[in-house]
Amino acid sequence: SQTIHQWPATLVQPVGSPLSLECTVEGTSNPNLYWYRQAAGRGLQLLFYSVGIGQISSEVPQNLSASRPQDRQFILSSKKLLLSDSGFYLCAWAPIGGPRTNEKLFFGSGTQLSVL
Amino acid sequence: AQSVTQPDIHITVSEGASLELRCNYSYGATPYLFWYVQSPGQGLQLLLKYFSGDTLVQGIKGFEAEFKRSQSSFNLRKPSVHWSDAAEYFCAVGASGNEKLTFGTGTRLTIIP
Numbered sequence: 001s002q003t004i005h006q007w008p009a010t011l012v013q014p015v016g017s018p019l020s021l022e023c024t025v026e027g028t029s030n031p032n033l034y035w036y037r038q039a040a041g042r043g044l045q046l047l048f049y050s051v052g053i054g055q056i057s058s059e060v061p062q063n064l065s066a067s068r069p070q071d072r073q074f075i076l077s078s079k080k081l082l083l084s085d086s087g088f089y090l091c092a093w094a095p096i097g098g099p100r101t102n103e104k105l106f107f108g109s110g111t112q113l114s115v116l
Numbered sequence: 117a118q119s120v121t122q123p124d125i126h127i128t129v130s131e132g133a134s135l136e137l138r139c140n141y142s143y144g145a146t147p148y149l150f151w152y153v154q155s156p157g158q159g160l161q162l163l164l165k166y167f168s169g170d171t172l173v174q175g176i177k178g179f180e181a182e183f184k185r186s187q188s189s190f191n192l193r194k195p196s197v198h199w200s201d202a203a204e205y206f207c208a209v210g211a212s213g214n215e216k217l218t219f220g221t222g223t224r225l226t227i228i229p
Contacts, residue, residue: 006159036219043122043221044160044206059216090159105150105217107159 002027006091006108013115019064019078021111023091026072031093033074034105035066038088050074051096086115118143118209122220130228131199137192137223139181139207149190150208150217151181160206166190177201202227 006023013019025031035047046059048066056066063082067075074091091108119142129135141147148167152160164175171183181192190207204224210217 034217044208044219046216046218049216092160104162104165105160107152107161109159110157112157 002093002106004091004093004106004108006111008111009109010112011114013081013113015083015115016080019076019081019085019113021076021089021091021113023074023076023108024072025074025093028072028093028095030071030096032096033068033072034092034094035074035076036090036092038090038110039086044090048076081115083115086113088112118147118211118216118218120207120209120218120220122205122207122223124223125221126224126226128226128228129197132196135192135194135197135201135225137205137207137225139190139192139220140188141190141207141209142188143209143211145211146185148210149181149183150210151175151179151190151192152206152208152219153177154204154206154222156203163192163205197225197227199227199229201225 003026033050036044037047038044048058050056050068053068064078089111092105094105121140123138150165151163153163154160163179164173164181166173166183173181179194181190183190204222206222207220208217
């Protein structure tokens with residue numbers, strides 16, 4: 001069976017500090033990988049998605065970046081955090097290929113990031 | 117571009133009462149539609165999805181949703197809610213061959229005894 005691991009669960013960082021959130025998927029190969037952010041009082045915003053190693057699509061220009069160094073590893077980073085980066089970050093994966101690419105998204109348990 | 121609107125930010129219902137959460141979408145072709153539930157501090161869990169065929173979709177936990185093309189809606193319903201249904205509910209729209217899934221802003225459901 002497939003599992004998705006996301007860590008840490010909570011993180012408190014000062015403004016201007018770097019960020020690295022990691023997400024790994026097990027039990028599947030070549031998945032689509034996603035980073036979403038849920039800010040307080042707002043919906044889920046797609047930040048990045050990846051269809052393969054080294055292939056990153058950015059949806060929203062911002063202070064964050066993403067990388068996919070391995071097939072089942074997706075990393076969200078920032079060199080200098082802003083207050084507005086606070087939020088709940090969710091990693092997700094979906095099976096790749098076929099006519100229904102988004103047939104199902106499997107979400108991680110999320111990381112609550114507070115930038116102070 | 118696809119978009120989703122959930123007009124109700126917060127809904128409160130009594131335990132045992134019926135529930136309907138509204139979702140309207142915008143997409144040029146036939147969309148793929150989803151409802152997710154998020155418990156406090158947790159990730160999202162898929163409740164149900166619609167791709168084609170029967171417009172009334174059954175999901176987990178006794179939820180169902182009906183796709184109405186003429187109204188561009190995909191409302192979520194449950195005949196009798198339980199206290200454990202208190203959570204945030206997200207509607208989402210996707211499309212074939214499109215890696216992106218667009219979410220609504222969510223509806224927070226509160227259950228009162």
